[in-house]
Amino acid sequence: MVMYELIKGDEATAPSKPNNELSNVVAAADNALLSLHEDDIEAGVRNATNTPQEKEEAPAAQGSRLVSLDVFRGFTVALMIFVDYAGAFLPATNHSPWNGITLADVVMPFFLFIVGVALALTYKRVSSKAMATKKAVLRAMKLFIVGLIVQGGFFHGLHNLTYGVDILRIRWMGILQRIAVAYLLAAVCEIWLKNDDDDSDVYSGYYLIRRYRFQLLVSLILTTIYMVLLYGLYVPDWEYQIPVAGSKTKSFSVKCGVRGDIGPACNAVGMIDRQVLGIQHLYQRPVYERTKQCSINSPASGPLPSDAPPWCQAPFDPEGLLSSVMAIVTCLIGLQFGHAIIHFKGHKNRIIQWMIPSLFLLVFAFLLDFGFGMHMNKALYTLSYTCFTAGVAGILFTGLYVLVDVCGCRKPTLAMEWLGMHALMIYILIGCNILPVFIQGFYWREPKNNVMSSLI
Numbered sequence: 001m002v003m004y005e006l007i008k009g010d011e012a013t014a015p016s017k018p019n020n021e022l023s024n025v026v027a028a029a030d031n032a033l034l035s036l037h038e039d040d041i042e043a044g045v046r047n048a049t050n051t052p053q054e055k056e057e058a059p060a061a062q063g064s065r066l067v068s069l070d071v072f073r074g075f076t077v078a079l080m081i082f083v084d085y086a087g088a089f090l091p092a093t094n095h096s097p098w099n100g101i102t103l104a105d106v107v108m109p110f111f112l113f114i115v116g117v118a119l120a121l122t123y124k125r126v127s128s129k130a131m132a133t134k135k136a137v138l139r140a141m142k143l144f145i146v147g148l149i150v151q152g153g154f155f156h157g158l159h160n161l162t163y164g165v166d167i168l169r170i171r172w173m174g175i176l177q178r179i180a181v182a183y184l185l186a187a188v189c190e191i192w193l194k195n196d197d198d199d200s201d202v203y204s205g206y207y208l209i210r211r212y213r214f215q216l217l218v219s220l221i222l223t224t225i226y227m228v229l230l231y232g233l234y235v236p237d238w239e240y241q242i243p244v245a246g247s248k249t250k251s252f253s254v255k256c257g258v259r260g261d262i263g264p265a266c267n268a269v270g271m272i273d274r275q276v277l278g279i280q281h282l283y284q285r286p287v288y289e290r291t292k293q294c295s296i297n298s299p300a301s302g303p304l305p306s307d308a309p310p311w312c313q314a315p316f317d318p319e320g321l322l323s324s325v326m327a328i329v330t331c332l333i334g335l336q337f338g339h340a341i342i343h344f345k346g347h348k349n350r351i352i353q354w355m356i357p358s359l360f361l362l363v364f365a366f367l368l369d370f371g372f373g374m375h376m377n378k379a380l381y382t383l384s385y386t387c388f389t390a391g392v393a394g395i396l397f398t399g400l401y402v403l404v405d406v407c408g409c410r411k412p413t414l415a416m417e418w419l420g421m422h423a424l425m426i427y428i429l430i431g432c433n434i435l436p437v438f439i440q441g442f443y444w445r446e447p448k449n450n451v452m453s454s455l456i
Contacts, residue, residue, distance in 0.1 A: 066341065068401040069118060071413045074420030075400070076110040081430055083107065091300045095318075097290040098264055099375040101388065108175065108378070109330050109389035110396075111423075112182050116334025117341070117397070119183070123190040124342055132191050140184035147176025150428055171317070172281050173273075176424075178319045182331040189215045190335060202343035205353055212339060219332045223383060226325045230380070231260040233268040240279050240314050252310040262380060264288035265311040269380050273320040286316035287379050316379070323381035333361075333390045337397065347406050351398055358394030361387040 083104035087094035093103045126132045151174035152165055193214040202208050209216065235256045241249040256266035264270075264286070273282055288294060294312035295302040304312060319327075340353040365388035368374040376385040403409050410417070419426060429435040443449050 066401070067404045067410060067413075067417060068397065069114065070417045070420030071400050071404050072110070072397050072420065073114050073423045074413075074416030074418065075396075076107060076114065077419045077423050077426050078416060079103070079110070080107045080427065084430075094290075094299065095287055095378060097292075097295075097299050098288050098379065099377050101376045101378065101385065105378040105385075106389050106392060108178075108327070109386070110393050111179060112327055112330040113334035113337070113390060113393040114397070115179065115183055116186055116331040116336075117338040119186050119190050119331075120335050120338025120342055123187065126191055129191050133188060136184055136187040136191070140180040140187075143180035143183070144177050146428070147174045147180065148172070150174075150434060151176060169280050171283060172277050173317050173319045173321070173324070175319055178324050178327050181324055182328045185328045186331040186335050189218055189332065193218065205356065208336075208339060208343060208353065211343075212336060215332060215335065219329050222325050222329050222332075223386075226322060227383065229272070229322055230262070230268050230382075233271065234259050235261060235266045235268055235271045238271070238274060242313050252314065254311045254314065262375070262377065262382070264291065264316070264379075265309065265314075267380060269320055269322045270314075270316050272322050273317050276321060277317070279315055282315035282317040282320070284315050286314060287318055288316065289313065318379050323379070326381040326383065326386045329386055330390055333357075333386075334393070337394060347402075351402065354394050354398045354401075358391045358398065361391030361394065365391060 083093045087104060095104045096102045123132065148170065152170045152172070193212075195211050195214070202211060235258055237253065237255050237257060239251060239253050241251045244250045254265050258266050261267055273279075289312055290297075290299050290301050291312075292298040294304060294308055296305050297303075336357070337354055340350050344350045344353055365376065365384045365386075368382075368384035368387065369376055374382055374384045376382060376388055378385055400413075404413055
């Protein structure tokens with residue numbers, strides 16, 4: 001049995017590949033996943049450095065894998081499916097149009113968080129740093145390519161059975177691409193920036209911080225770079241075009257000329273993506289099209305108000321370059337939670353090492369939001385948003401650990417455990433609409449006469 005994390009391990013057994021387009025896509029996604037076998041989890045737990053007293057406190061932890069890893073990932077997958085299909089009926093569960101946070105806004109950070117936790121176990125012992133780095137790069141590249149295929153515009157959606165993408169308009173960034181980048185940077189940090197020469201035991205949070213201080217320094221540097229660019233870059237006026245009837249286009253001009261603006265029109269996140277990636281390569285349905293300025297049905301999508309500002313229809317990528325910097329930080333935070341699994345076997349010590357930073361992150365997030373006006377914003381992946389979602393993820397992971405691994409209540413979470421062991425495959429099939437598109441390809445006489453047409 002294989003536990004899927006991000007990219008499939010080289011030692012995993014390759015699945016059979018039926019000769020059809022859907023199975024090829026699924027196989028590609030499956031091969032882009034990182035697997036942790038039960039033996040890997042067990043080794044990560046058994047080989048932890050602890051005192052004899054701690055080993056006696058948690059005998060159940062020895063020789064048993066952490067099921068809470070799968071359950072957390074499965075819960076995130078279930079949450080993703082729920083908000084994807086409930087968002088149209090329950091706008092409150094949909095992504096926040098701009099500032100603020102909703103149920104849908106925690107899905108991406110939860111994935112990144114658990115990726116970091118798993119990486120700590122994957123790279124606990126590295127025999128060859130160069131070889132481990134090479135494998136991490138190849139795995140990240142596979143995941144990035146899968147992301148380009150399923151989210152770059154190759155498939156044209158549920159109501160269009162055609163496929164193919166103009167390279168001049170392909171979407172370069174996306175959810176899987178962001179996870180690939182975060183995975184790669186976190187893996188490199190875990191491979192190269194561990195203090196392996198420090199043979200001292202880790203008895204407290206202080207020694208844990210000391211042992212992985214260089215990784216924490218990377219997180220601080222990334223956060224500083226993000227903050228400096230977000231609030232320091234000058235955003236000039238800019239223009240964009242949208243297609244209209246026929247082959248014509250309509251041009252819009254957006255007035256900016258400011259620094260430090262975190263509104264939809266003039267933020268540095270969007271400016272960097274427009275300059276580096278090109279506006280034609282960004283997500284074409286911006287989240288801010290559901291704001292009050294841009295939709296009469298806000299927070300749901302709707303017609304433009306008569307006085308709508310010119311930026312309402314401008315492309316904006318929620319998985320852009322600058323915002324992905326903080327996504328890497330989320331993965332690095334999860335990495336530190338994974339270190340607690342490695343170095344602490346006692347349930348009590350693990351829970352303490354998880355709860356203290358989780359509560360600190362939550363308090364810091366609210367302080368930034370309400371005290372300094374740095375609002376939680378998924379589209380920009382602000383610092384307050386990073387801290388809040390990481391804190392919530394830490395508390396949820398701790399709760400699931402207590403429920404499943406400490407108390408042994410596995411039956412209520414078996415479905416989540418299964419979802420977690422096939423997380424990315426399910427995301428590809430359902431979250432990216434590959435399965436509905438495949439099913440819709442079988443119809444009676446006319447494309448509109450298919451199974452999916454009666455369900456959507």
